[in-house]
Amino acid sequence: MSKRFDEQVVIITGAGSGLGEAAALQIAKEGAKLTLVDLNTEGLEKTKEKILKVAPEAEVLLVTANVANEKEVKNYVDKTVEIFGRIDGFFNNAGIEGKQNLTEDFGSEEFDRVISVNLNGVFYGMQYVLKVMRKQGSGSILNCASVGGIRGVGNQSGYSASKHGVIGLTRNSAIEYGQYGININAIAPGAIMTAMVEGSLKQMGGDNWEEVGKEFVKPNPMKRFGRPEEVGYLVAFLLSNEATFINATVVPIDGGQSYKY
Amino acid sequence: MAKLQDKVAIITGGVSGIGAETARLFVKEGAKVVLVDWNDQNAKSFVDELTGQGGEAIFVKADVASEEDVANVYKETIDTFGKVDILFNNAGIGAVKPTEKLTYAEYRKTVSVDLDGTFLVAQLAIKEMLKTGGGVIVNTASMYGWVGSPGSAAYNAAKGGVINLTRSLGLEYATRNIRVNALCPGYIDTPIIPEDYKQTLRDVTPMKRLGTSEEMAKAVLFLASDDSSFMTGNTLTVDGGFTAQ
Ligand SMILES: NC(=O)c1ccc[n+]([C@@H]2O[C@H](COP(=O)([O-])OP(=O)(O)OC[C@H]3O[C@@H](n4cnc5c(N)ncnc54)[C@H](O)[C@@H]3O)[C@@H](O)[C@H]2O)c1
Ligand SMILES: NC(=O)c1ccc[n+]([C@@H]2O[C@H](COP(=O)([O-])OP(=O)(O)OC[C@H]3O[C@@H](n4cnc5c(N)ncnc54)[C@H](O)[C@@H]3O)[C@@H](O)[C@H]2O)c1
Numbered sequence: 421m422s423k424r425f426d427e428q429v430v431i432i433t434g435a436g437s438g439l440g441e442a443a444a445l446q447i448a449k450e451g452a453k454l455t456l457v458d459l460n461t462e463g464l465e466k467t468k469e470k471i472l473k474v475a476p477e478a479e480v481l482l483v484t485a486n487v488a489n490e491k492e493v494k495n496y497v498d499k500t501v502e503i504f505g506r507i508d509g510f511f512n513n514a515g516i517e518g519k520q521n522l523t524e525d526f527g528s529e530e531f532d533r534v535i536s537v538n539l540n541g542v543f544y545g546m547q548y549v550l551k552v553m554r555k556q557g558s559g560s561i562l563n564c565a566s567v568g569g570i571r572g573v574g575n576q577s578g579y580s581a582s583k584h585g586v587i588g589l590t591r592n593s594a595i596e597y598g599q600y601g602i603n604i605n606a607i608a609p610g611a612i613m614t615a616m617v618e619g620s621l622k623q624m625g626g627d628n629w630e631e632v633g634k635e636f637v638k639p640n641p642m643k644r645f646g647r648p649e650e651v652g653y654l655v656a657f658l659l660s661n662e663a664t665f666i667n668a669t670v671v672p673i674d675g676g677q678s679y680k681y
Numbered sequence: 682m683a684k685l686q687d688k689v690a691i692i693t694g695g696v697s698g699i700g701a702e703t704a705r706l707f708v709k710e711g712a713k714v715v716l717v718d719w720n721d722q723n724a725k726s727f728v729d730e731l732t733g734q735g736g737e738a739i740f741v742k743a744d745v746a747s748e749e750d751v752a753n754v755y756k757e758t759i760d761t762f763g764k765v766d767i768l769f770n771n772a773g774i775g776a777v778k779p780t781e782k783l784t785y786a787e788y789r790k791t792v793s794v795d796l797d798g799t800f801l802v803a804q805l806a807i808k809e810m811l812k813t814g815g816g817v818i819v820n821t822a823s824m825y826g827w828v829g830s831p832g833s834a835a836y837n838a839a840k841g842g843v844i845n846l847t848r849s850l851g852l853e854y855a856t857r858n859i860r861v862n863a864l865c866p867g868y869i870d871t872p873i874i875p876e877d878y879k880q881t882l883r884d885v886t887p888m889k890r891l892g893t894s895e896e897m898a899k900a901v902l903f904l905a906s907d908d909s910s911f912m913t914g915n916t917l918t919v920d921g922g923f924t925a926q
Contacts, residue, residue, distance in 0.1 A: 662900075
């Protein structure tokens, strides 16, 4: 049976953990050749091991890179083209949460750090990937925003600003590139149980973080955290040829929480 | 693996456009389908097409805005297939007319099909789904539930209503295993759009083309299957970028 990503090349950043890893596993199972990018080389190797268990024939290229460094971004794009010859899908996902505190205490260094990864990193990736896709006349980009990019969450000035920025960038470029056969969208995850959310709960509750987690999901209409593989399915759908008329949209995946009053 | 193996799906507006294409895909993915429409013109040949490929399908003639007709849809469905797992709540009508010329009767007609009908069909689905422990509802709203346009007051009001109905039902049943989401199509190449208007609509869409019913069907399949298990009270806009402008 033919699979949705047979013969397709997909780049995933932040693939060494959490949502990037889950998306990589799903898309590899569906036949893609993958370039996996992360700061954390060990994380990348672990993801590759997991992929080869579920998709033994998968071709996987690992590139250690900091997405906030433009040269390193250019390098992971160039390498992908050199080795696989094209780019069909791009999950522009690497991100960090930053400190949780009041805006007046956040600090300009922390602000720059979060923006440089979450917003500049996403822009650099789009810039180089779009050049390749425009020449091909096809491709799909999916940026990872957050519910913090469509709603006020509080105590996350840098994160929230960066994720709102990701959504603005998504809409702007989607309008530009639709005519070239390229669609660009964003997802807005709510609380999904990954290393990032564990870290966030630890910022709030220390050793008591699991209890804090239980309290934290109470307002969620589904009363639970999302699972990374649930995000993996959505990413695979939006990057596949099944979603070709979906363009410039933001898809929340949050158990309904962002619409709750 | 088929994504909807042995699921029973009701599809309103099921013999034309987006509904019909979704029925084809659902059957391919293993579902048994109940096609609902007030127009039975092509119903028999379409049921034959689906069953000819080894699928199970029945047609029930009904006006989704009639309580009696809708009750009958569920009776026929339960009699034939025993349960309802999926509702694709998609029947709709559109009419473009300047508001100063619109009669109240015309306004009521559009709202009664597009909003009241959506509510009625969903309400009975929920009652059945609560009996069996859960299910999935996908409502067809429209990108004109998000943005306005001249000459389409009744339709746009109804579709905006469908979006907030979707959110409200999604939240109400989130812990009872009924997920409710909406599809918001842009300009899609179906009989609802007059032929001589299509080029204008291509020109105003960022992708410079109309969407296809197949593309809608794939989005509906995603929302109807377990692939979207953490999504509820949500909307999926499939409009080639129109509403981001
Ligand atoms: N988990 C959630 O609930 C949630 C909610 C909303 C949004 N998100 C977003 O999803 C994305 C992935 O998050 P996650 O939950 O999987 O987190 P995670 O911490 O599990 O994974 C993020 C990965 O990105 C990598 N990374 C961080 N900075 C990088 C950089 N500068 N260059 C390259 N790689 C870098 C990390 O090493 C890590 O492997 C992020 O953009 C995050 O903001 C997550
Ligand atoms: N085609 C588009 O561009 C577009 C855009 C946004 C939203 N939509 C929505 O998508 C849905 C499907 O439309 P389509 O484009 O496939 O159009 P369509 O006209 O091809 O199909 C709609 C079907 O619904 C049936 N129907 C209408 N009123 C009914 C009623 N009261 N009871 C039972 N059946 C009824 C019609 O007979 C028809 O078979 C509608 O809700 C429409 O508003 C379509």
